[in-house]
Amino acid sequence: MDLFAQTPPAQPLAARLRAANLHEYVGQQHILAAGKPLREALEQGALHSMIFWGPPGVGKTTLAKLLADITDAHFETISAVLSGVKEIRQAVDIARQQAGRGRRTILFVDEVHRFNKSQQDAFLPYVEDGTLIFIGATTENPSFELNNALLSRARVYVLKSLDQEAMLQLIERALTEDKGLGARQLSMDFAAKELLMNAADGDGRRLLNLLENAADLVEDGSAIEIELLKSLLGDSVRRFDKGGxxxxxxxxxxxxxxxxxxxxxxxxxxxxxxxxxxxxxxxxxxxxxxxxxxxxxxxxxxxxxxxxxxxxxxxxxxxxxxxxxxxxxxxxxxAAKSNAVYMGYKAARRDAAEFGSLEVPLHLRNAPTKLMKQLGYGEEYRYAHDEPNAYAAGEDYFPEELSPRQYYQPVERGLEIKIAQKLEHLRHLDTNSARQRRKQP
CATH class of the missing domain: 1.20.272.10 (Zinc Finger, Delta Prime; domain 3)
Structure with a gap:
């Protein structure tokens, strides 16, 4: 069955060249080559729910359609950008009708990461009871964007950016096939193809869109020159999804x-x-x-x-x-490296969260009023600048219920070598001080 036998010629080149069978599908051999799990599942007609995770333009939608065609399943698609729970229910109703005719339904959800938790949960009962086979496509890491319940019911397949071999196959198909640009008898040398592939940056859809734009600017039977591509591409940049x-x-x-x-x-x-x-x-x-x-x-x-x-x-x-x-x-x-402050800060945050609102010891509280002084605020506080070498040896600054910690542990690199030496000296003074507020164990 040719999925695209009736494809209107007005469609963009990328749509006209969408693979109609596995032979035309380019890339993703790490999951589709002979002996790979997805290929074997296809050959046996053993479909399962899955997530396609990969960058734009690598064939996620096309592969989902091919799965439906090869296994003779009804293909239903919704976009998480445009759809909600209402559309999900409509798709489920269609899947039930198809099941009544003895046919399975693949529900393809594009950009599934755009659905919130409740919308993702809406799929679960129908995945579990076999009403539909769920295939989601996402450019985002499923571990962060999809519910664990949904992830546990679907296998994740990672789709990769198209390599040079795959992109060359796409260019060749575009230039030679009748449903592409074949009738126009255009040509390109390798330097022009290479520039086009670099600009596409592994995105097959972008590759074909750029090629179509260039083809629109030349006469039939002529070559698409590298200078034309340079002027067309301008400062075209690599793929960089600023939130992805x-x-x-x-x-x-x-x-x-x-x-x-x-x-x-x-x-x-x-x-x-x-x-x-x-x-x-x-x-x-x-x-x-x-x-x-x-x-x-x-x-x-x-x-x-x-x-x-x-x-x-x-x-x-x-x-x-x-x-x-x-x-x-x-x-x-x-520079010399140390994560001592970072690790100490995280440890202090953990203790602050674990031990709750421990009282500030009276000797560390300010006493701006007479009542506060009567209550013992600031009593017995030792002003460090009045102590030998401006250090109150044996003083204690932790809450009474919390034994002193050593969060900050300098490494033996850079300035922290000297910092560690100083802190060790101060600890020695504390240990040998006759005025220890908290006796050492």
């Missing part, structure tokens, strides 16, 4: 490159994010976070350098600001 998976993957790669003391990789990921259209101010804010989380007091200058870079971006914009951020990124990558 690629966004978080790339900022994660930048952060881990800094933490791993690799300035070259850090610069690469910084450049990739800029190339993808990321706001430099967002990167500047994250770089400040890196300075505190991964460098800390091993090199306190790092935080100031990052804040200065942020200010340069705010005051001067691009490209001066981006260069300042690049300087900060390189400095962080090369």
């Amino acid at each position: 998976e690629a966004f978080y993957d790339q900022i994660s790669a930048l952060h881990k490159s800094v933490r791993g003391s690799n300035p070259d990789a850090a610069l690469y990921w910084f450049a990739r994010m800029l190339d993808g259209g990321c706001d430099p101010l967002y990167i500047a804010r994250r770089v400040v976070r890196m300075a505190s989380e991964d460098i800390g007091n091993a090199d306190p200058r790092a935080l100031g350098i990052c804040l200065d870079a942020w200010h340069v971006q705010e005051r001067l914009g691009s490209p001066e600001g981006e260069l300042a951020i690049a300087q900060a990124v390189v400095y962080l990558a090369c």
Whole structure:
């Protein structure tokens, strides 16, 4: 059966070339090659509910339609952007009618991550009782965006960006097949194809849309030249979904490159994010976070350098600001590393949450009124500047119900070597002080 035998010629090229069978489907061989679980399920007609997770333009919708065609299942589709519980119920009613005729129904939900929890829950009874086979498509990480109940009933398949081989197949089909541009007898050399593939960045739909735009500007029987593509593409940027998976993957790669003391990789990921259209101010804010989380007091200058870079971006914009951020990124990558403050802060937050509202000891309270002084506020407080070397050895600053903790444990790198030495000296003074507020165990 040819799904597209009646495809209107006015449809966009990407729609006209949508694969009508597995032979035409490009990419995703890691799940569709012979012997792979999804391929075997197809060949046996053993459909199951599933989630297709991958970037735009890699064939999620097309694959769902092929599954329905190959297994002779009714195909019903809704979009989470445009649909609600009403549309879900309508799809369920259609699935029940099809079941009465002895035919299975695949319900394909595009951008399923856009549905809220209650909308996602609406599918569960019908998935469980076999009324429908659920296939959801998402560009977002299902672990974060989908309910555990729905995830537990569906298998997740990761679809990847199209590689060069797959994109070349698409270009060849577009230029030679009658339902594509074949009748126009257009040609392209490899350099032009390569530029087109780079601009598409693994997105098959974008690839075909760009090719169609270029084809509209040339005569039949002529070549699509690289200069034409350059003028058409302009400053076309790589894929970078500012709220999606690629966004978080790339900022994660930048952060881990800094933490791993690799300035070259850090610069690469910084450049990739800029190339993808990321706001430099967002990167500047994250770089400040890196300075505190991964460098800390091993090199306190790092935080100031990052804040200065942020200010340069705010005051001067691009490209001066981006260069300042690049300087900060390189400095962080090369700096001594310590997460001691970060780990200590998290430990203190855990204790604050666990132990609740412990009272501030009386000696640490201010006493601005006579009544407060009568109640003992501030009594026996030792003013550090009046003590030898400005340190009140043996003093205690924790709540009475909470034994003193050592949250901050400096590492043996950078300035924290000296900080650790000083803290160890102060602990020695506490241990040997004759004025210990809380006796050592």
